Amino acid sequence: MKRQAHSSFSLAKNYKKDKLNKIHKTIWTDKFLDSSLYTVVSGYNNGYDDARLRRTIYYLHQENIIIVFDNGTSKNLDTWHQRLNLDHNVTLEHLSDEKFKLKNDDVSITLEFPENSDVNILNGNTESKWPRAVNSPSSGKVVKTHQILNTKENASEFNNYFVIHLEEPKSLNIFEVSNSIQVKFDDKVYELPKFLI
Numbered sequence: 178m179k180r181q182a183h184s185s186f187s188l189a190k191n192y193k194k195d196k197l198n199k200i201h202k203t204i205w206t207d208k209f210l211d212s213s214l215y216t217v218v219s220g221y222n223n224g225y226d227d228a229r230l231r232r233t234i235y236y237l238h239q240e241n242i243i244i245v246f247d248n249g250t251s252k253n254l255d256t257w258h259q260r261l262n263l264d265h266n267v268t269l270e271h272l273s274d275e276k277f278k279l280k281n282d283d284v285s286i287t288l289e290f291p292e293n294s295d296v297n298i299l300n301g302n303t304e305s306k307w308p309r310a311v312n313s314p315s316s317g318k319v320v321k322t323h324q325i326l327n328t329k330e331n332a333s334e335f336n337n338y339f340v341i342h343l344e345e346p347k348s349l350n351i352f353e354v355s356n357s358i359q360v361k362f363d364d365k366v367y368e369l370p371k372f373l374i
Contacts, residue, residue: 186232186247189256192224208372214238219372227252230335231374237360237367243341244351244360248374250334257335259327261288265312265320269298276346277325287342290327291351294337299324 195203206220219233228251235244247259263269263279270278275290290296301310301321310324329335338351352359358369 184245184259184261186230186249187222187258187260188225188228188230188249188251189258190225192222193226194224208233208370210370214367215369217370221374225251228255229374231372233372235358235360235369240347240349240362241343242347242349243343244338244358245341246338246358248336250374252333254331254333257329257332259337259339261325262310262312263323263325265301265314265322267323269323269325271298287346288325289340289342289346291338294327294339295329296325296327299326 193203195201198204203224204220204222206218208217208219210217215238216236217233219231221232222230228249230247230249233246233248235246236242237244245259247257249257264281266281268280270280272278272287275292275294275296277288279286279288299310300323303311303319303321310322311319312322313319327337327339329337336353340349340351347362350361352361353371357371360367360369
């Protein structure tokens with residue numbers, strides 16, 4: 178949509194930022210594959226003391242669909258977040274418990290979470306001590322926006338995904354098998370690489 182929009186996968190606590198990350202590669206994008214059928218990029222965050230996180234993004238060229246897989250393991254029972262911070266010009270329509278339409282001018286996309294997600298909409302708030310769902314379009318300026326937040330609490334593992342339909346939503350099924358991700362449409366199946374945490 179716009180540069181002010183972004184998404185993240187994190188725990189509900191701070192991670193350590195390594196000043197020598199280019200050498201130590203504590204947080205790193207380590208996989209990239211491009212073929213005629215799909216493009217995939219994947220990276221990890223090992224900046225938490227006792228947890229490991231990985232985000233993998235697949236773009237299926239012919240389907241015009243993006244699938245974002247987030248996986249993590251922790252030695253503790255933690256709170257996990259998938260957070261999408263929207264541009265303040267984006268309007269949000271809640272289509273169902275797991276589906277949202279995002280629109281900016283004449284461009285729209287549909288965002289879909291699997292049924293086992295706990296998805297909430299956070300409205301912009303600049304009044305509290307800790308502002309939330311805000312963007313800073315320029316220095317010293319803060320504007321309210323919306324965030325889409327998927328949370329899993331008291332868990333030592335997180336394994337979830339969301340789908341971004343860049344055109345009209347298509348019916349699909351996603352299955353994880355031992356070392357791959359299968360994405361099934363009515364007339365075809367994609368076998369995608371799966372990366373370890």
